[in-house]
Every structure is written in structure tokens, then in C-alpha cells.
Amino acid sequence: MSPERRLNLADLHGTPVIIAFYPADFSPVCSDQMALYQAVMPEFARFGASLVGLSVDGVWCHRAFAESRRLEFPLLSDFEPKGLVAREYGAYDTDEGTAERALFVLDREGVVAWSYLSPVGINPGADGILNALEELSRQGAAR
Amino acid sequence: MTTTPFHVTGARLTVPVNESDHVRGSSGAPVTMVEYGDFQCPYCAAAYPVVELVLNERPETLRFAYRHFPLANVHPSAEIAAEAAEAAGARQEFWPMHHWLFQHQPQLSPAVVMLGVAELGLPADAVQLELAGHVYLDKVQRDFVSGVRSGVNGTPTFFINGVRHDRGHSLDELRFAVDSAATDSSTGS
Numbered sequence: 001m002s003p004e005r006r007l008n009l010a011d012l013h014g015t016p017v018i019i020a021f022y023p024a025d026f027s028p029v030c031s032d033q034m035a036l037y038q039a040v041m042p043e044f045a046r047f048g049a050s051l052v053g054l055s056v057d058g059v060w061c062h063r064a065f066a067e068s069r070r071l072e073f074p075l076l077s078d079f080e081p082k083g084l085v086a087r088e089y090g091a092y093d094t095d096e097g098t099a100e101r102a103l104f105v106l107d108r109e110g111v112v113a114w115s116y117l118s119p120v121g122i123n124p125g126a127d128g129i130l131n132a133l134e135e136l137s138r139q140g141a142a143r
Numbered sequence: 144m145t146t147t148p149f150h151v152t153g154a155r156l157t158v159p160v161n162e163s164d165h166v167r168g169s170s171g172a173p174v175t176m177v178e179y180g181d182f183q184c185p186y187c188a189a190a191y192p193v194v195e196l197v198l199n200e201r202p203e204t205l206r207f208a209y210r211h212f213p214l215a216n217v218h219p220s221a222e223i224a225a226e227a228a229e230a231a232g233a234r235q236e237f238w239p240m241h242h243w244l245f246q247h248q249p250q251l252s253p254a255v256v257m258l259g260v261a262e263l264g265l266p267a268d269a270v271q272l273e274l275a276g277h278v279y280l281d282k283v284q285r286d287f288v289s290g291v292r293s294g295v296n297g298t299p300t301f302f303i304n305g306v307r308h309d310r311g312h313s314l315d316e317l318r319f320a321v322d323s324a325a326t327d328s329s330t331g332s
Contacts, residue, residue, distance in 0.1 A: 125296035
């Protein structure tokens with residue numbers, strides 16, 4: 001995703017969306033977590049889900065981070081006004097001035113179906129996301 | 144923000160040890176330790192001799208299985224190394240290859256993986272063909288997915304009697320975890 005591009009969540013309606021809020025590009029836990037999600041992309045794709053990462057880092061920092069870890073999913077910059085999106089999701093740490101380490105899975109209509117707030121020093125993995133996507137898929141099939 | 148109720152904690156192994164696993168140690172051992180590892184991960188290479196020590200110290204207590212969890216985007220040779228270990232495993236040489244790969248981790252590349260194949264006396268041409276055809280990639284990916292579904296969030300991740308080991312990987316910590324699991328299994332707790 002180019003640094004100039006803006007993303008509106010409405011653009012992603014029609015597919016489940018995973019939003020991974022994280023504190024900082026290049027920090028050890030964030031690096032491991034985002035590298036893991038890149039590796040798990042084929043599993044997310046099985047559910048037709050889109051993944052975006054989000055932190056308060058600027059777009060050029062995001063680009064360098066994505067290149068260094070070979071991340072192919074968009075990293076969104078919640079930079080100005082700082083943390084606005086994270087605050088709206090209740091996932092902003094006002095003491096640190098960063099996003100929390102929080103996961104959201106939105107359904108095809110953009111409604112939050114699942115969320116998880118992880119301790120900041122712990123990589124939450126991807127099992128919760130996959131369980132939530134599976135549940136959404138099951139609910140969709142039952143309709 | 145609250146955690147919604149259908150988050151299931153991922154601290155348990157979702158796929159028990161089975162016949163597709165590479166396993167060492169007595170089948171009657173009270174403790175089974177499963178490692179999800181990446182042959183190019185420096186933390187896995189650091190844990191490798193520690194696991195060997197615990198296995199040597201607790202031969203009657205511990206059974207050990209290794210599953211692949213290559214993070215290919217950050218470790219470009221991890222997947223081919225895992226596939227080569229499987230090619231060796233198809234020839235009953237999984238563990239020698241596992242050891243060789245960890246012992247040569249700083250140099251790992253596709254060419255160095257093939258040096259290991261040759262050094263272990265495996266048929267290099269046949270293995271090369273299998274690697275080019277990704278004959279074992281499916282097995283590697285099945286390991287990876289079972290790890291993701293079990294809550295593996297990095298490497299190495301160990302499960303001891305099915306429970307994720309969230310403490311460190313020093314000899315004292317791993318030995319203590321194994322001994323505690325052995326005690327728990329003997330007391331039925």
C-alpha cells in the first residue's frame with residue numbers, strides 16, 4: 001500500500017476484517033506478531049478476511065518496517081490526529097501515547113464480532129482470530 | 144474495552160502427537176514435550192542443546208516431538224530446511240538432519256542445506272528433486288497450521304503434556320517444567 005493512500009473501512013465491507021492494533025513498528029513483540037500474521041495470511045485468506053495493522057507510527061516508518069519484515073498487508077498510520085482511530089476502538093494507551101496491543105475481527109457489515117486486548121508485552125498469536133473467523137463463517141453458513 | 148466471550152485461550156495443543164510426528168524417547172514416558180521450531184530461528188538454535196540435555200537427563204520421563212513452524216518471510220531458508228528434514232525423515236534420518244541444521248544455522252541457505260543432505264549420506268539427487276517439487280511442503284504447512292491453532296506465537300514454543308510452556312528455555316526452567324509435569328501425571332492432577 002502506498003504511503004499516500006487513505007483507507008476507509010467501508011472499502012472493506014463485504015469481507016471480514018481483522019484489525020491488529022499494536023504499539024510500535026520495530027519493537028520486538030510487534031515485529032514477531034506482524035511477521036507471524038504475514039506467515040498466517042494463507043489461513044486468513046481461507047476465510048476471505050482482510051488484515052490491517054495499525055499503530056501511531058508515521059507512513060514512512062511503516063514502509064521501512066514492512067520492508068524489513070516483508071509484510072504485504074497494509075499498515076495504517078494513526079498519526080494525525082494521533083491515535084484517533086485507536087481511541088475510537090478503546091484501544092489507545094494514553095500514558096504511553098501508543099495503540100494498545102488489541103485485536104478486532106469485524107464481520108462483513110463492519111460490525112465488531114470479536115475483540116481481544118492483550119497484555120502489551122505478550123504476542124497474542126493468531127488462534128483467537130482464526131477461531132473468530134471460523135465462528136463468523138459458521139454463523140454465515142447457518143443463515 | 145472488554146474481551147468478548149468466545150475468545151478461546153490458545154494455550155493447549157490442538158493436535159495431539161500422532162504417527163505423522165517425529166518422536167524420540169519412550170512411548171510410555173509420562174511427559175510429552177512438543178516443540179514448534181524454525182531451523183533458522185536463533186532462539187530455537189539456542190534451545191536445541193538445552194532440549195538435548197533434558198532428554199539425556201530424563202530418558203525414562205520424557206518423550207519429545209518436533210514440529211515445523213517456519214516464518215518464511217523473516218527466515219528465507221527456514222522452509223527449505225524444514226522440507227529437507229522431512230526428506231531425511233522419509234529415509235529414517237529426521238533427527239540427524241534436525242541436529243545438523245541447528246548446528247549449522249548461521250550458514251543456512253538452500254545450498255548449505257544440500258551440503259547437510261550429502262554429509263548425512265542421503266541421496267542428494269533424489270532429495271533435490273523432492274525439494275524442487277515441494278513433496279514435503281504439505282506436511283510442513285500442516286505442522287505450521289496446527290501450531291497457529293494451538294496458540295504458537297513465536298519460536299520456539301513448547302507444549303508439555305499439551306499445555307503451552309510460557310516460561311523460559313533455560314536448562315533449569317525446562318527441566319523444572321518436565322519434572323513438574325511428571326509429578327502431576329503421577330498424582331493424577
